[in-house]
Amino acid sequence: xxxxxxxxLEGLSRLALPDGGDLVSRDMxxxxxxxEGAVRFVIEAASPAVARQMEPLRRAAEELVGKIDGVTSVQxxxxxxxxxxxxxxxxxxKIGGHPKPQAGPMQVPGVKRILAVGSGKGGVGxxxxxxxxxxxxxxxxxxxxLLDADxxxxxxxxxxxxxxxxxxxxxxxxxxxxxxxxTIMSLGFMLDEDKPVVWRGPMLMGALxxxxxxxQWGELDVLIVDLPPGTGDVQLTLxxxxxxxxxxxxxxxxDVALLDARKALGMFDQLKTPVLGLIENMxxxxxxNCGHEAxxxxxxxxxxxxxxxxxxxxxxxxxxxxxxxxxxxxxxxxAGDSDMAKAYARIAEGLVKGGMA
Numbered sequence: 001x002x003x004x005x006x007x008x009l010e011g012l013s014r015l016a017l018p019d020g021g022d023l024v025s026r027d028m029x030x031x032x033x034x035x036e037g038a039v040r041f042v043i044e045a046a047s048p049a050v051a052r053q054m055e056p057l058r059r060a061a062e063e064l065v066g067k068i069d070g071v072t073s074v075q076x077x078x079x080x081x082x083x084x085x086x087x088x089x090x091x092x093x094k095i096g097g098h099p100k101p102q103a104g105p106m107q108v109p110g111v112k113r114i115l116a117v118g119s120g121k122g123g124v125g126x127x128x129x130x131x132x133x134x135x136x137x138x139x140x141x142x143x144x145x146l147l148d149a150d151x152x153x154x155x156x157x158x159x160x161x162x163x164x165x166x167x168x169x170x171x172x173x174x175x176x177x178x179x180x181x182x183t184i185m186s187l188g189f190m191l192d193e194d195k196p197v198v199w200r201g202p203m204l205m206g207a208l209x210x211x212x213x214x215x216q217w218g219e220l221d222v223l224i225v226d227l228p229p230g231t232g233d234v235q236l237t238l239x240x241x242x243x244x245x246x247x248x249x250x251x252x253x254x255d256v257a258l259l260d261a262r263k264a265l266g267m268f269d270q271l272k273t274p275v276l277g278l279i280e281n282m283x284x285x286x287x288x289n290c291g292h293e294a295x296x297x298x299x300x301x302x303x304x305x306x307x308x309x310x311x312x313x314x315x316x317x318x319x320x321x322x323x324x325x326x327x328x329x330x331x332x333x334x335a336g337d338s339d340m341a342k343a344y345a346r347i348a349e350g351l352v353k354g355g356m357a
Contacts, residue, residue: 003034003070006337008041011064015057023061025331027161027180030079037072039065044079051080105243108212111145113222113245113357115276116238118268120260122153122229125281126250128327129317130226131159132334133248136341136348137222137357138181139334145176145183145223147211149234151204152197154188156226161330165189174215180335185215205237212242222357230260231267239271245356246276248314253280253301261302265309276356277314278306279347285319315347 009032013024023029023043032041043058045051055078062076108114117133119126127150134146148156157163160179166189167175176185187207191197217223222245228234238244247268251261261278268275280302285294296319306313317323320340326333334344351357 003037003039003068005032005034007068008032008034008039008065009337011068012061015061015064017057023057025329027331027335037070038075039071039073040075040077042077042079046080048080051078054078105241106213107243108217108223110217110219111223112220114225114242115222115245115351115357116225116227116235116247116273117250118227118235118247118264119229119250120231120262120264121257124229124250124252124257124261125317126229127155127159127226128323128332129248129250129279129281130224131156131327132323132332132344133348134182134184134224135180135332135334136344137224137351139345140348140352142221142348142352142357143183143219144181145185145217145220147215147223147225148184148186148188149208149211149225149238150228151187151207151234152228154186156184156186157188158330159327159332160184162189172214174211176215176217179330180332183217183220185211185217187211204233208234208237209241231263235267236271239268239273244273246274248276248279250279250281251302251305252282253295253298255298255301257297258301258305261305265305275309275311276351276354277312278302279314280316282319283316288321312350314350315343317343 009024009029012029013022015023017023017026028044030042030044033039043054043061045054058076058078062074065071066074117126117130130146134144138144146156146160148154160182162177162179162184164177166177166185169175174185176183177189178184187197225238227238249261249264251257265275282297285296287294303313303316317340320333322338323333323340333340335341348357
């Protein structure tokens with residue numbers, strides 16, 4: 001029997017880093033391949049200076065993996081992010097305010113497709129789906145960006161495990177952050193975590209416009225926009241002022257959630273934004289002790305709605321404790337190899353094959 005990737009990663013997770021965490025939880029393992037017992041991977045450090053200090057850790061990783069049953073040889077390389085140029089802290093930029101006039105819907109430079117992930121109501125797991133879908137698409141080889149447009153309640157900094165402030169090289173543009181192979185920007189990076197956003201509509205629209213046009217997104221295959229719940233100013237601005245590829249609507253199967261999801265679907269239809277599909281979240285609960293299957297929020301409601309309006313059901317995701325723990329811990333479940341990670345991988349694969357991502 002061949003060596004499994006999960007066994008390699010489990011072994012590497014036992015190598016603690018001096019400043020906390022381990023190689024796996026800190027997302028430092030790259031290009032892991034296994035070819036008939038020959039294991040190769042890269043340890044990516046935060047900077048060249050840090051990489052130079054990690055040679056003992058590289059040797060320890062090589063030795064540890066070499067002792068795993070079935071491994072015939074190990075090659076471990078060290079690499080690092082390029083040192084970033086000196087930059088001014090982005091909080092010096094004024095975020096929010098009245099948006100600048102536009103002649104029509106804008107294209108975000110370098111971004112091929114923009115997918116909006118929306119929901120009719122809060123609490124259905126839209127942000128969890130957004131972060132995991134972004135990571136799953138990145139693992140499919142796509143260049144992915146994630147824009148946290150839930151301005152009143154930005155959660156992507158926590159879910160993606162990033163708490164740094166972005167930088168600005170010129171006081172006008174913003175350098176996004178990176179996590180789990182995804183380029184990410186959130187208003188949560190710019191404000192204190194406990195500070196509320198008390199803004200009127202024009203300030204929301206101005207902030208969204210800034211995060212689309214002043215962020216140096218680079219070359220992306222797809223930018224996923226995590227929308228706030230409902231059908232308000234942010235949704236209206238994004239659909240009217242940006243060339244969207246389409247929207248994905250997330251809902252639980254229960255009737256109350258579907259009532260609100262239909263409002264979101266109606267909004268996208270009214271704004272002439274194509275709905276690419278629906279995702280049913282919290283579709284079923286599998287008891288970890290007895291294996292009993294319970295449909296806590298009902299069954300099949302989202303699938304029936306998708307069939308009714310003639311759009312695909314992109315996936316049905318169960319209630320899963322590990323998904324919640326992973327999000328709270330800053331490493332989305334899609335970054336691993338669990339059954340939930342495979343479920344997100346199937347959704348991502350479907351979007352890629354359908355030319356939507």
